Amino acid sequence: MSIKVFLKRVLIITMIILIIISALYIFQDKQRFTKKTGTINFSTKTEEKNILVNKNGEWENFFVKGVNLGASKPGYFPNEYGVTKEDYLRWFNLIAEMNANTIRVYTILKPEFYEALYEFNKDRENPLYIIHGMWVNDNSIEETMNAYDDRIIKNMKRDITSLIDVVHGNAYIPQNSTHASGKYKYDISQYVLGFILGIEWEGYFVYGTDLFNEEITSYDGEYLKLEEGTPFEAFLAQVGDYAVEYESEKYEEQRIIAFANWPPTDPLIQPYEPEDYNDIAQIDVDKIKGTEKFETGMFASYHIYPNYPNFLNMEPEYTEFIDDEGKNNSYRAYLKKINNHHEIPVIVTEFGVPSSRGIAHFDSTRGFDQGNLSENEQAEIIPELYEDIVKENMAGAIVFSWQDEWFKTSWNTNDLIDTERTAYWLDEQTNEQFYGLLSFDTGEEHVKSYPDGNFSEWENSKAIINDDEAKLYMDSDESYIYFKLNIKDLDLENDSVYIPIDVTPNSGAYKSSLFGLEFDRGVDFIIEIKGKENSRVYIHDYYDYLRYRAKSLPSIQKFTEERTKDMDNFNYIYQYLMENVDIYIKETKQKLIKDEQIFESGKLIYGNGNPNSDEYNSLADFFIVGDExxxxxxxxxxxxxxxxxxxxxxxxxxxxLNPKPIRISKIYSGINVKRGEELVYSSNLQSYSWKEWNTPSYHERLKPAYYSVQKMFEDE
Structure with a gap:
């Protein structure tokens, strides 16, 4: 026998052996999930308004103390799944040390998440439980406006199948546009407290479903049924029944389930809600009942914040409610009403406030606004909201969120930024990016510069303006542009310091009658430092987005070609963010708020922005020590x-309102100093340049709210 024939036979025999081994493995793996005992196993269930967990054969009340975990970190959008196994393990440790007992996730994550959770929990007496969500594609919703469309209901059932297989460590998911993919082999089902199916449903989608399917008012399933309700409620009953049936029949297990909801589509009627889409349709999950075959039960899931929707700020039933501390408390009033409506347990599956510079909505009773709150204020507010939830006898509370999310946008800033690039820089004006207990600060180890009076980070910097009377340094990172000035004999009581900034060649004035200044370039912005309480950034009104958007600002005369060319005909004005639009009572059309509400985001806050300082204020914009x-x-x-x-x-x-962006390579800045009304110093504008980036630099930092949540969970 030739060596060639011998090797060929060896190769064939080896391949046959491998095929047999693979077949045996597949058979055994399949047997693991097809062997039936005829008994449904479950370790969580509901009883009246409570959630119970079976521990060592004993059923115990379980109050959910949780945190929502997102799928992103800087440099990644959620569908890119950039969080690593090492990240998850580190975060799980921190979350457990925070005294949380539950993590809520919104969609199927990549296999590393389940592997990390399995490794973290396997030897723990008190594991971190998971409430697992199932996402629905937003684009399909906008395209169909009908939950019974195949793109919704079929895909939802497909994803339910995938989700249940994933948590049982029995899935291979090919690449797709909905959630993560890969081989899922770690069975974490014993740690899965329950499922939340769906997302925050938009009112018009629920309304459209009800309108297009008027004949569907009931559902009779093996595990869930709806005797009489809306078409959308029947849709929820159907997909919920499918989920329970699939897990019961394939894995002989059940767990508690819920359907995602929020105040705009709650079962209550809100006559003071001014926006139709926030009260056009109702969803009442209490109408969905379990059959005798459903042994675990349902809970109601709500995302509830103190500053949205607007009826929380308008309806006397909420705004005039007095809590047990004698304070007006619309949040507590709403919690009481929604919990009283339901017979099943209610978990507030999202609550919190953002520690952002920008703001989007306000809270009229306690000032728990959607933004313009410092990190220390965030740390104080979250426990107050939690206390409201506990006092209203909810079944749990899940803080939103674990980490800040750079990719997020907000309704009042998304027209101003490139929404396809938000994951690569941190926008302090967008409140949605700052709900986290964990901050991603710029810089691999430390931020380039804090306004804190420590100027050591500037020691090796080169000034763009450098003479005996004044010096100006500039730097930047993924979050800020930094300025450091030295003004000889600076007198904070009498001096006004102006930094003119030229950003774009298409606009800007060469003089300002408001300040009595002249410039050598067209200036778009002016930073005015005028004491600790009266400093701000002004914008040239030709370049002000809000002048073209907000009705409440002075009406704009039509720009003629002549006026467009003469930029000096414009003024420098305050900078604002919109907080709200016109608000009316829906039923009476009575106007409650005149025109748009606006917030002066250009106002600069004096303070120490260093997290290591005892005087730390995360909203601080500037700091002054001596001449610097x-x-x-x-x-x-x-x-x-x-x-x-x-x-x-x-x-x-x-x-x-949506102009084509302009690419620039430099910005120009200068210095002007007035002592009283006298101009005592003036410079030409000099250039500052920076490099593009695709990989942001950042490091993790626990915010003060982490420690306040740690204490509130410990005390409960």
Whole structure:
């Protein structure tokens, strides 16, 4: 026999052996999930308004103390699944040390998440439980406006199948556009407290489903049924029944389930809600009942915040409610009403406030606004909201969220930035990015500069303006543009310091009658440092987005070609963010708030921005020591569309509200100093440049709220 024939036979025999081994493995693996005992196993269930967990054969009341875990970190959008196994293990340790007992996730994550959770929990007496969500594609919702469309209901059932197989360690998911993919082999089902199916349903989607399917008013399933309800409630009963049936029949297990909901589609009627889409349809999950075959039970899941929707700020039933501390408390009033409505347990599966510079909505009773709150204020507010939840006898509370999310946008800033690049820079003006207990601060080890009076980070920097009377340094990172000034013999009581900034070649004035200043370049912004309480950033009104958007600002005369060319005909004005639009009582059309509400985001806050300081204020914009001033300005406050690609907003006057962005390579800044009304120093504008980036630099930092949540969970 030739060596060639011998080797060929060896190869064939080896392949046969491998095929047999693989077949045996597949058979045994399949047997693991097909062997039937005829008994449904479950370790969680509901009883009246409580959730119970079986521990060592004993049923115990279980109050959910949780945190929502997102799927992203800087440099990644959620569908890119950039969080690693090492990240998860580190975070699980921190979350457990925070005294939480539950993590809520929104969708199927990549296999590393389940592997990390399995490793973390396997030797723990008190594991971290999971409430696992199942996401629904937003694009399909907008395209169909009908839950019974195949793109919704079929895909939802497919994803339910995948989700249940995933938590049982029995799935291979190919690449797809809905959630993560890969081989899932770690069985974490013993740690899965329950499932939440769906998302925050938009009112018009629920309304459309009800309108298109009027004949569907009931559902009779093996595990869930609806005797009489709306078409959308029947849809929920159907997909919920499918989930329970699939897990019961394939794995002989059940767990508690819920359907995601929020106040805009709650079962209550809100006559003071001004926005139709926030009260156009109702969902009442109490109408969905379990059959005798469903042994675990349902709970109601609500995302509830103190500052949205608007009926919380308008309806006397909420705004005039007095809590047991004698305070007006619309949040507590709503919790009481929604909990009283339900016979099943209610978990507040999202609550919190963001520690952001920008703001989107306000809370009229306690000032728990959606933004413009410091990290210390966030740390104080979250326990107050939690106390409201506990006092209203809810079944649990899940803080939103574990980590800050750079990719997020907000309704009042998403027109101003490139929403396809938000994951690469931190926008201090967008409140949605700052709900986390864990901050991703810029810089691999430390932030480039804090306004804190310590100027050591500037020692090796080169000034762009450098003479005996004044010096100006500039720097930047993924979050701010930094300025450091030295003004000889600075007199904070009498001096006004102006930093003119030229951002775009398409606009800007060469003089300002407001300040009595002249410039050598067209200036788009002016930073005015005028004492600790009266400093701000002004914008040239030609370049102000809000002048073209907000009805409450002075009406704009039509720009003629002549006026467009003469930028000096414009003024420098305050900078604002919109907080709200016109608000009416829906039933009576009575106007409650005149025109749009606006918030002066250009107002600068004096303080120490260093987290290591006892006087730490995360909202601090500038600090002064002697002759030296440190300032940090968020990129978006200077109309940056995407600083990572050196893009600024285009020409609103010529192109309207969505102008084509302009690419620049430099910005120009200068110094002007007035002592009283006398101009004592003036410089030409000099250039500052920075490099583009695609990989942001960051490091993790626990916010003060982490420690306040740690204490509140310990005390409960």
């Amino acid at each position: 001033i440190e300032i940090r300005i968020p990129w978006q406050l200077l109309n940056f569309y995407d600083p990572s690609k050196q893009k600024v907003a285009g020409d609103y006057c010529v192109e309207g």
